[in-house]
Amino acid sequence: MSINITNAEEVKEFTEGANRKLCPDVPSEMSKENVLFIIRMVFSEMCELACTVTESEEERDALLDEALITRDRCTNLKDTYKTTTDLIAAQNDALVDSWYYSLNMAAKHGVNLSSIFDIVHAANMAKRDPVTGKFKHRESDGKIIKPKGWKSPDVEGEITRQITQGSWN
Template sequence: MGYTAQVREFTMACNDDLPAHPQNMTAEGIAFIRQMVNDEMDELMDAQTVTEQADALVDAIYYICDFAVRNGINLDPLFNIVHNANMQKVVNGRVIRREDGKILKPEGWEDPAPKLIREMTRQAREGGFNKK
């Protein structure tokens, strides 16, 4: 079970109504999640141990996943699409970088945008958490 599905399980246990299909996020919702993630980044900055740092990172991920769930979006398949696109940048076990450190896209690299659009279209049609 991916992160988003796990967070959805918790959010559903809170008896919160969740949309079956993706919906646009409100400005208020975006402002709220921004504040929550910023608060976690402040905790990260103040953390004294690696455990406290890891806790702040997990909390930020949890907030982001919860916000997606509350808007009917399953991030798990979207994350997999982006991850696969990033892994296409690995050639012979390594990435190629420019002088400034930016990772270059090798010949044949495929932009994940069309796959992201297809997945969001599927989620809009079938629901974000329905099995494919």
């Protein structure tokens, strides 16, 4: 019998293995450095997305600039939250909203992101050493060393499958 675990639990498993430490069992506040990191990572992925619809670096940058200039502006700064719980809730509401927008955009274009997530997650977990079951890290920068024979996720193959067989099957 197979046990279904959530995407969050799958990512936790990867995060703990890759970072070589356990994730906390209770919510905690994100630091400014953590928030900068996630903004940078998500912005980098949005830059990749912008590249798929633009013909030049200038056009790409103009599209990203327009998104930044025309965004909804948050006015609830840190000191407006009465408790740490309120602050943690607001931080995670923002993460879920960005996740939801991504799922929504994909669904509007007939793409089932859950099956693509599964493929990407499997490829990430396949970075573990097949002998030890642990992630190996490069000494110089801590980057995960991919084992011999590791294959990148076949997102193109999954999109082809969704085109030919349907996204929700």
